[in-house]
Amino acid sequence: MTELFIPQTKNPPAKVKDAGVVSLVMDGAGAYNAKSGEIILLPAGCERLARLFDLLEASLFKMCGMQSVDCPGSDDAVYTLAERYVRDYKDQALSWMQRRGRRLLLYGWAKSEEESVIKAEGAASAIKEALLDVLPEFSFTKVLSRDRSVSLVGVCETARGSLNAVNGMSCLKCGTLLLPDSECTAVGETVGVCAHEEELRDIYTPGAHTISLLCQQLGLEPKNTLKAMLYTVESINGTKDLLFAMIRGDMDISISKLSAYVGAKFQGASFRRAEAEEILDAFGDVAGFCGPIGVPANVHMVADMSLKGGRNFVVGANRPNYHKAGCCWGRDFEPDVADLRLYQKSVPCPGCGGSLDECGLRRICEIEAYEAARNGEPIPSCRDRDGVSAWPYRWRGELSLEALLCAIYEKGVKDGL
Secondary structure, eight states: OOSOOOOOOOSOOTTOOOHHHHHHHHTTSEEEETTTTEEEEOHHHHHHHHHHHHHHHHHHHHHHOOEEOOOOSOTHHHHHHHHHHHHHHGGGGSEEEEEETTEEEEEEEESSHHHHHHHHHHHHHHHHHHTTTTOTTOEEEEEEOTTSOEEEEEEEEEOTTSTTEEEEEEETTTOOEEOTTBOOOOOOOOTTTTSOOOOOEEEEOTTOOSHHHHHHHHTOOGGGBEEEEEEEEEOTTSOEEEEEEEEETTOOBOHHHHHHHHHHHTTSOEEEEOOHHHHHHHHOSOTTOOOSTTOOTTEEEEEEGGGTTOOSEEEEOSSTTEEEEEEOBTTTBOOEEEOOBOOOTTSOOTTTOOOEEEEEEEEEEEEEEEEGGGGTOOOOEEEETTEEEEOOEEEEEEEEHHHHHHHHHHHTOGGGO
């Protein structure tokens, strides 16, 4: 017998919401164990999985010089390889890959943070190149995590309830896929940049302590207002500072992005929402009416990129029941600038300015670049003619071959394998 075992299935697996799993089972490439939630690959599925690995392995070696190894133990074994050979083989000994079950694992070290990011991006490009013919919808989105590491997350659109699915956003115009904390790659629309600067003036706004109430009262669009949030930053030496974070009124602040900013600005400090007493001590009784003009000198300020260069915003006046109109960037306030926005339906696409819609994203791959010492990881080093050389920055990745196979079956491009 030389033919593959490919059973013919007339009925889809019961209670399975993942279209990729259904297609895989109906094609005779696998079976679904409802009790354990596991996908059991049959011979045809195993063949396609092996071809996927071969595609990825070839592309990563060709484009990045990554070497394939087999370390059946822990990830520490890969570090041992790097440490053993780095003096004589340098770059060849600093990037490895291996298949472990249905996962493709990537390992690498670099001399600088910039180099680790470049190598992580190179690996992402190699993976995308390998999948062009079998999964053209696959793309990477960059996320800056709470510990300030850079993560490249590989996703494709899927129905909610699919395996490995997370909540995301899709641009209805250009098809860009985003996670809520994806990096903003463009400033986008800047409010009032071409408008004449209005005079700054006080407006009586009784009870308008939220953006929606303020807009109702003055007939404004939320994008013409400024949303302010106050946080308490607790440094490692025990000192506390108030952080005044602001963003356009039609957007919300990403806590992960704000955490990355705090970690970089305050060297590892933590933060939390400011308590009522802390706000009262610094500003007085102005809850709901805080604004960027007249902020106490000991309060640190940061603004999202959406505010930079904007003119004629309506902002809190730092006194109860009053706002200020005509607030302009540069003339009236100019704090630190950072990417703080949380992607949601009200936020325009960073690529084309189109409308975003909520969707499910199948999370297939993540590649992360970071400083090894921050995670307590060992650092490869060697003694050479120049003394001791070390590679203190890490990049690593993990790709789920199972999630990728399901995505390919869901999109109907399995015949490309």
